[in-house]
Amino acid sequence: MRKLSLPQMEALLAIAKYGSFHAAARRMHVTQPTISMRVRELETALGTRLFARAGRGVTLTPSGMLAVRYAERSLGLLEELEARLGNGTPLNGTLRLGSSETIAMTSLPEIVRQLEGRYPGLQIDITVANSFTLHDLLATGKLDICLLTHPGASRVVRLEPIALAQVGWLGSERRLRAGTTFSPSRLAGQSILSVPPPSPLHEMLVEWCLKENAPPPALNTCSSLSIIAGLVRAGIAISLLPICVLSNEIEQGSVICYPQRRGFEPLRICAAFPRMAAGNDLDSVARIAADVLTKHPSFAPISPR
Incomplete structure (x- = not known):
């Protein structure tokens, strides 16, 4: 693939903005033959015409319109790179x-x-x-x-x-009473809500069941952890969650973190x-x-x- 250059893209954008090769050359402080050469090189590299004559000026061809969009994005990224690394400020x-x-x-x-x-x-x-x-x-x-x-x-x-982040089975008194030791057998008859696979929490749930010599249960799933937390908070479901997402409710007693025989790694x-x-x-x-x-x-x- 032929290499494209920054001066070629700058020439393309200047002509598109000012409407003619002459005006673009004047604004860029170069000669008109220089601008014309850069556009010819760019058209050769891309294999297409970028401009069409329109009276004393030029207009963009459909290929030229597409090229302008890519040139704007490319120059924007270069300006962002310069802003982040070129002024001594680590993050910009x-x-x-x-x-x-x-x-x-x-x-x-x-x-x-x-x-x-x-x-x-x-x-x-x-x-x-x-x-x-x-x-x-x-x-x-x-x-x-x-x-x-x-x-x-x-x-x-x-x-x-x-x-x-600690993880636990979270629910409310409406689902299971406080002090209930949680085990796979407790999943039966409960509305268990989980994030779908692939996810670390879903993998932990399946692995926990296998270590307890129990098959993974049928689960309701939801892709949003915040929605799951809201449903647990409302007493609609029990879920395996990071304790931090409902720590205030656990402290207030409206949500229960159930004890279990085999705990989870954080x-x-x-x-x-x-x-x-x-x-x-x-x-x-x-x-x-x-x-x-x-x-x-x-x-x-x-x-x-």
Whole structure:
């Protein structure tokens, strides 16, 4: 594939904006033959005409209109790169931040507040999804950093554990009385609600049943952790959830965390980065998130090995 150049794209956009080669050359402080040469090179590289004559000026062809959209996006990304790395400020421009619902429901507002306070030029584009979805978005370059539940080993994503979140069976007196020891046999006849697979919580539920020598039950599923928490709060369902998402209700007694014979390992909350990403600015996001989480009463710090 022939390489496209920045001067070629700048010439394309200038002609599209000012309506003629002459006007574009004057605005860019170059000669008209220079502008014409850049456009010819770009048309040769793309294999299509970008402009058509219109009186003393030119108009964009359909291919030219498409090329302008791509050129605008390309130059916009380069300007963002310069803003983030070229002025000595570690974080500037747009940060594409992914968050699991566990973090979004408990600590994300404080994390964003601290990021904006430390980096006033930063724009934050937040995506909330389950941890497996966030991992895939990160691996394909659609996000810069994620705060998620450990999704397992990955060759393309670097995972840095930053906190622990306890997990338990949560419900209300309307479903099972307080003090009831929870076991797979207690699932029978209950409305059990779970996030669908693939998800760390669903995997934990299935593994718990297998360790108790019981088949996984039939489950109602919901893709939103916040909706599940609301249904548990309303006494409509029992669910395996991070305790932090309903910690206030547990403290008030409106939601019960049922004891069980075999407990769960806590969820490992991680900051996740593309393996090839440079550190520095993204590491500072992870440090802010870790500090917020470890100060939250419902999370525990990662013990040093």
